[in-house]
Amino acid sequence: MATNDTYGGPGKNLSPILLRRNDLVFEELDGEAVLYDPRSGAVHRFNATTLSVWNACDGSHTTRDIAHALTEEGSIDWDDACAVVERVITELKRQDLLQSSVPGAATGLCVEGRPDTNRDSEDLRARKKVERGAVGSPGDSARSRSPARPLSRRELLRGGTGKLLLAAPVISTFFAAGAYASGPSASGAFGDGGCKTVAYSCAVNADCCEGGTRTACQESTCCVMHNQTGCTADVDCCNQGDVCNAGTCE
Amino acid sequence: MRVADPTTRARGVARRGRRYAGGAREDSRYGNSPAMTNRPHHFSIGVVNVSLRSDCRSFVDEYLSLYGHCRRGIAGPDTIEVEVRSRHRFPWRRGPFTLHSEGVEDFQVERRFEVLPHLEWFINWQIINNREDYIQLHASSLELGGNALILPGNPGSGKSTLTAGLLTRSWSYLCDEFALIDPRTLMIQPFPRALCMKEPSFPIVDRLGLRLCRRTPYHKSAKGRVAFLNPLDVRADVVGRPSRVRWVVFPEYSAGARPTLVPLTRSQAAHELARQCFNFRVFQERIVPVLANVVRDADCYRLTAGDLDTTCDLLESCLLRAASRKAG
Numbered sequence: 001m002a003t004n005d006t007y008g009g010p011g012k013n014l015s016p017i018l019l020r021r022n023d024l025v026f027e028e029l030d031g032e033a034v035l036y037d038p039r040s041g042a043v044h045r046f047n048a049t050t051l052s053v054w055n056a057c058d059g060s061h062t063t064r065d066i067a068h069a070l071t072e073e074g075s076i077d078w079d080d081a082c083a084v085v086e087r088v089i090t091e092l093k094r095q096d097l098l099q100s101s102v103p104g105a106a107t108g109l110c111v112e113g114r115p116d117t118n119r120d121s122e123d124l125r126a127r128k129k130v131e132r133g134a135v136g137s138p139g140d141s142a143r144s145r146s147p148a149r150p151l152s153r154r155e156l157l158r159g160g161t162g163k164l165l166l167a168a169p170v171i172s173t174f175f176a177a178g179a180y181a182s183g184p185s186a187s188g189a190f191g192d193g194g195c196k197t198v199a200y201s202c203a204v205n206a207d208c209c210e211g212g213t214r215t216a217c218q219e220s221t222c223c224v225m226h227n228q229t230g231c232t233a234d235v236d237c238c239n240q241g242d243v244c245n246a247g248t249c250e
Numbered sequence: 251m252r253v254a255d256p257t258t259r260a261r262g263v264a265r266r267g268r269r270y271a272g273g274a275r276e277d278s279r280y281g282n283s284p285a286m287t288n289r290p291h292h293f294s295i296g297v298v299n300v301s302l303r304s305d306c307r308s309f310v311d312e313y314l315s316l317y318g319h320c321r322r323g324i325a326g327p328d329t330i331e332v333e334v335r336s337r338h339r340f341p342w343r344r345g346p347f348t349l350h351s352e353g354v355e356d357f358q359v360e361r362r363f364e365v366l367p368h369l370e371w372f373i374n375w376q377i378i379n380n381r382e383d384y385i386q387l388h389a390s391s392l393e394l395g396g397n398a399l400i401l402p403g404n405p406g407s408g409k410s411t412l413t414a415g416l417l418t419r420s421w422s423y424l425c426d427e428f429a430l431i432d433p434r435t436l437m438i439q440p441f442p443r444a445l446c447m448k449e450p451s452f453p454i455v456d457r458l459g460l461r462l463c464r465r466t467p468y469h470k471s472a473k474g475r476v477a478f479l480n481p482l483d484v485r486a487d488v489v490g491r492p493s494r495v496r497w498v499v500f501p502e503y504s505a506g507a508r509p510t511l512v513p514l515t516r517s518q519a520a521h522e523l524a525r526q527c528f529n530f531r532v533f534q535e536r537i538v539p540v541l542a543n544v545v546r547d548a549d550c551y552r553l554t555a556g557d558l559d560t561t562c563d564l565l566e567s568c569l570l571r572a573a574s575r576k577a578g
Binding site: 025026027029030032033034035036038041043045046047172174176219220221235240 | 368371374375378388405469474515516517518520521524525527528530531534535537538539541542545546
């Protein structure tokens with residue numbers, strides 16, 4: 001069974017195998033993807049590059065394999081390839097989308113420099129001979145529709161050249177109301193924990209940040225309660241007649 | 251001391267009552283008899299059924315002025331039952347007023363001219379909490395030739411004003427607040443409620459030649475002064491039919507801006523639609539597959555809206571050109 005530990009015999013120095021989680025609800029759309037994580041309530045969006053790296057996290061590729069594939073295409077240099085792959089893997093780990101967390105697995109990739117092509121090919125062939133009993137190979141549950149297919153260099157570069165890939169957001173995320181796992185906010189509409197900030201849509205008080213104590217859901221919009229802080233304009237206040245004075249509805 | 255003739259006094263009171271009920275003079279169009287106190291009045295507004303009762307005739311008359319054409323003799327399935335209660339002998343004078351529905355917390359409204367906007371909102375809230383048969387997006391929805399356009403966005407993004415503009419250009423109306431998606435068929439269902447326009451849009455709607463029901467200034471706390479547009483005042487056949495989504499456009503109004511339409515990828519659109527889902531907690535893991543299928547055959551854009559005419563021109567030319575290109 002493939003694991004996420006190092007492979008090969010003595011003297012080998014390979015970056016760990018990466019394995020994606022198989023319990024996510026996944027939909028691919030025109031080379032990009034939208035995912036729902038039932039554990040955290042997060043909804044993620046992957047661009048084309050992130051999706052390709054994600055697809056490569058199938059238990060048979062390392063971060064170096066992925067970076068190598070990027071450079072093989074010829075339009076991105078090794079340093080940029082490393083940076084892209086490291087950034088994507090780091091974000092996937094931060095969002096808890098990979099099966100296991102290997103500390104430092106995605107970093108330091110580029111410190112070693114360009115790998116020896118012959119040695120890596122031999123190692124890859126060796127790994128493919130390992131018994132495929134790991135989760136993430138064709139035994140995926142029906143909830144994860146992401147196919148474990150071979151890495152395509154063309155797919156990797158569908159986001160653009162190295163500089164463009166580095167500039168683009170890796171993963172866009174928001175947390176659906178009702179699932180308050182901690183996480184980053186993806187836009188001004190969402191605060192820490194995925195709650196809705198003032199002036200954004202809501203259904204109940206619990207949808208709003210500090211709903212029921214500082215804010216309330218009124219007429220499907222989060223607003224600031226009387227004598228509470230967080231307003232930027234009079235319309236942010238729940239009580240008509242309140243004015244927003246230095247951030248407080250009075 | 252002058253003693254008022256009781257008959258005159260009663261007529262005077264009735265006249266004052268009608269003055270407060272905007273549109274009540276028109277209720278002869280909708281029914282044979284005046285609204286009786288506390289008798290339920292049933293309405294079928296597209297796929298949403300409402301049953302309204304009140305101890306004050308003027309509130310029912312106001313609601314009839316917007317939805318009299320939706321009136322039915324009996325309650326339909328999944329009816330939302332709402333009661334407007336007053337606590338004073340002369341409710342047309344002052345509040346507070348209570349919006350009541352079985353099983354939910356009562357909502358208090360202090361002033362008489364706040365009742366109708368909050369009644370509309372209260373019904374919306376009941377839809378969000380009870381209609382689990384539809385995925386509910388915070389979006390305006392329109393239809394043209396069997397294809398649906400949805401305009402998802404937060405309050406103030408210009409959805410309702412843009413909807414009013416497109417209705418005058420032969421688009422058909424589904425709803426200005428909800429896109430109700432049947433998760434089995436992916437069809438957007440009609441809920442042709444009255445459009446709620448905020449005060450900054452009043453002159454724009456007036457210029458379109460549309461009649462806003464605002465004889466009394468309605469107030470809706472966070473939104474300020476509002477007025478209602480009966481969609482049937484645009485044209486008699488304005489209500490659209492259930493349709494598949496063909497276009498998804500995320501509007502953002504910016505005063506004085508040059509209207510622009512920027513294509514979005516379908517994954518961006520699906521991700522944004524999930525964000526605008528009112529009842530995500532009901533559907534959870536089913537949301538992503540349904541929304542992905544909704545956008546799979548749709549063209550998706552982000553719209554910066556400015557002047558209404560120019561924005562509508564841009565929208566129509568791009569959307570219809572894209573549609574004919576695909577058809578060809």
